[in-house]
Amino acid sequence: MADDPDDVFSRAHHHALAFRRGLDDGPQRPTADYRVMLDRFAQALPDAGQPGPAVIDDLMARIRPGLAAMVGRRFFGWVMGASHPVGVAADWMVSAFGQNAGNHVASPASAAAEAVTAGWLLDLLSLPREASVGFVTGATVANFVCLAAARKAVLRTADWDVEADGLFGAPPITVLIGADAHATVFSALQFLGLGSNRVLRLPTDAQGRIRPADFAERAKAISGPSIVILQAGQISTGAFDPFAELIPAAKAAGAWVHVDGAFGLWARAAPNYAALTHGIEGADSWATDGHKWLQTPYDLGFAIVRDAEAHRRAMTIAASYLPAVAESERDPSHYVPELSRRARGLPAYAMIRHLGRKGIADMVERHCRLAARLADRLRQEEGIAIVNDVVLNQVAVRFGAGLADETADELTRRTIAALQAGGVAFAGGAQWRGRWIMRLSVISFPTTEADIDRAADAIIAAWRPIRDAA
């Protein structure tokens, strides 16, 4: 069946616009749950094909109720960017051009755009210009890639070639990590054979930061190959580890320092917030996301490694039909686990080109100011407490402050449900220090002050009847 591409592309274009235009006044969360969506998609495997435009229309007709307003202006759930139209358009071109962007010979344009974007990124984030950047699917894989490079490098100092000889019989690696690190960092350790349980978890303060005194105590025990994992932007509080104190101490003990900065690393691009990351440039590797604060569509993350050689050796795929690594120009596949891959650099290139250094700084600063405004509005209402120091864009809210813990847990969960049902704004629940909070992340490019005020009103309106009935 040969459809005119125009017919299928234009259907997709039409539906994409209709979806985006309906967001502001539509529900923020899906109106159909997973079971309902399974029913909507369920049908026997088709024997005969269907024309392309009909397939696209049918997809849209089925899918809509199961979509969330993640790209909307009052969606504060998890930590999610809003897939900016410029990034989406570039991403459509990535798919339309269908480049296998693994190496620079097969698709020179994809590789060149990525190489230039890597340099821009290091400049924007003020990281060492000699660092290498792998364009991966998100911070989870970025953590994995960075820690693979770390594993390579620290074992090499013990004369162990982990890529060739594996971990059986290798010298043990000591891993120190804060107790409030993101769950995906523990998965990265699990993938790498470092174990998510055999690490030393350092206690943290009320905001989730490692205390320098605790670290100094543990660091005395470091000997041999070791990795220290720090965090820029704790998922619930937005807090930053005290890099300027921790990193020199970790380096003095001979450790590789990795920083998970999935969203928090972007504070570095904003002059008024960059101080939160002071000293972070002394680390050895950094993981961050494109699909959070840079607003690219899913999925995009960056694995940044100071020792480009360790990065490359940890990820290299060698085959007779691929260019030899040592002499080659930069191949995107040298820095990521995949060989065949989409041209992930293009949406990042487009977003940086579109916003510019100033636009990115302004956006990050605006989101942080709006988060502070939201917290100020909420804390004035009786029974609402802000649990975190709002240093960045994350706001952790507790309802029923002053009541028994279990009661406040219950009231918090009910307020979250009422807010979500109301449909004006979306925020999810999370646990912090074993207690329920409503967690809001201000990180979507279209969000304005008016949206924040509407969201604050909606949260307060959800809370009042629950409070008054309690």
Ligand SMILES: *Cc1c(COP(=O)(O)O)cnc(C)c1O
């Ligand atoms: C989101 C996040 C991750 C995981 O990133 P993905 O893009 O979902 O893979 C890791 N660490 C932190 C701090 C995050 O916020």
